[in-house]
Amino acid sequence: MAIITLTTDFGLKDHFVGAIKGTIYTELEDVKIVDISHSISPFNIQECAYLLKNSYKAFPEGTVHVVGIDSEPSPENKHIAVLVDGHYFISANNGVIGLITSEVKPDKVMEIDIPNPIQGSFPVLDVFVKVACHIARGGTLEVIGKPFAQLKELKEFAPRVSDNGKTITGSVVYIDNYGNVVTNIQKSLFEAYRNGRKFELSARNKKIGEIYNKYSDIINFDLEKSRRKGPGDLLALFNSSNYIELAIYKSDLNTVGGASTLLGLDYRDTITINFI
Known part of the structure; x- marks a missing residue:
């Protein structure tokens, strides 16, 4: 059974987490969704990276980790999918993945480029979930994007x-x-x-x-x-x-x-x- 984890700063008051889970189950009935945390302080990159870095290894290889923090795309905040240490991470290129991979070199880093993406304010649902379900079905990263070489590193946090x-x-x-x-x-x-x-x-x-x-x-x-x-x-x-x-x-x-x-x-x- 495929596993998809969710780490966000959405909290549990609003509809966001429920909508994400419902959409995943609509796409994949036979999947396990695990909440790592939805209580990340808003836009706190370091806090998110700390929790993910110290929890992802507890999951089996092949797990897909959806990172919902500071996820709106921009020319300086591309959407990426990364394979590292046998795990898949779907995130914006905001520094979270750079902090997680500070000691482990990624095997693949791809800029997400899916056809006809929805340009809305909820990219975790509209983009990340689609990519996560593709990978959970056994799909490859090459199908959803192109190689990406500008993984953001936040040196000020060292x-x-x-x-x-x-x-x-x-x-x-x-x-x-x-x-x-x-x-x-x-x-x-x-x-x-x-x-x-x-x-x-x-x-x-x-x-x-x-x-x-x-x-x-x-x-x-x-x-x-x-x-x-x-x-x-x-x-x-x-x-x-x-x-x-x-x-x-x-x-x-x-x-x-x-x-x-x-x-x-x-x-x-x-x-x-x-x-x-």
Whole structure:
């Protein structure tokens, strides 16, 4: 059974997601539709790329991923279909795919050029769904487009290394359901420049000198409970996607707040690591 995933900033209040699913099922009765997320912040390319990059590999090869964010076509925002790592992505050339393929070279990148496209305000439905259903039926990319060589890369979203490798400057790319703050600094980059040195991670007025591998590592179970760190304390860890994340242990964003609110951090705010 073919699988089509949907990742959009449409939310669930309006008719958009329902119309997309209904159209897919009208075209293909025997298909599985999976929602990755419809709660991407509007037009947030980095957030969309982070969620897709860390979820698509969980699906079997051949899965078709429809990316509905900033999808209106323009001379600078062409519609593309990409085969990478055994997966198909259908998107506008707005930087999302460039961020996903920053470490994996695409096998094919095609500019979508289907006959008689509808020039409307809902290209995810009018164009992307047609292409997704074509691929899900076993169709090739060559039928729906022509080779494309200008895949957009957003260099400003990459962390910067300076001072002869002594400083890494990153930024917030995602805030999760718990209010945890995910940075764009990956464990591999951190370890490549650490060279066994101590370090100081700075976020706003907070400084951290240790990064854990899981949330509960903040607790020293050899100490009496009254002397331990625990719920409400700030920590940094390498999350399940191997990005540096800041969290308040067992905090609730809806009550006392999470790392994002308690530290005053938002999307694209700066996080700095200085090696000592």
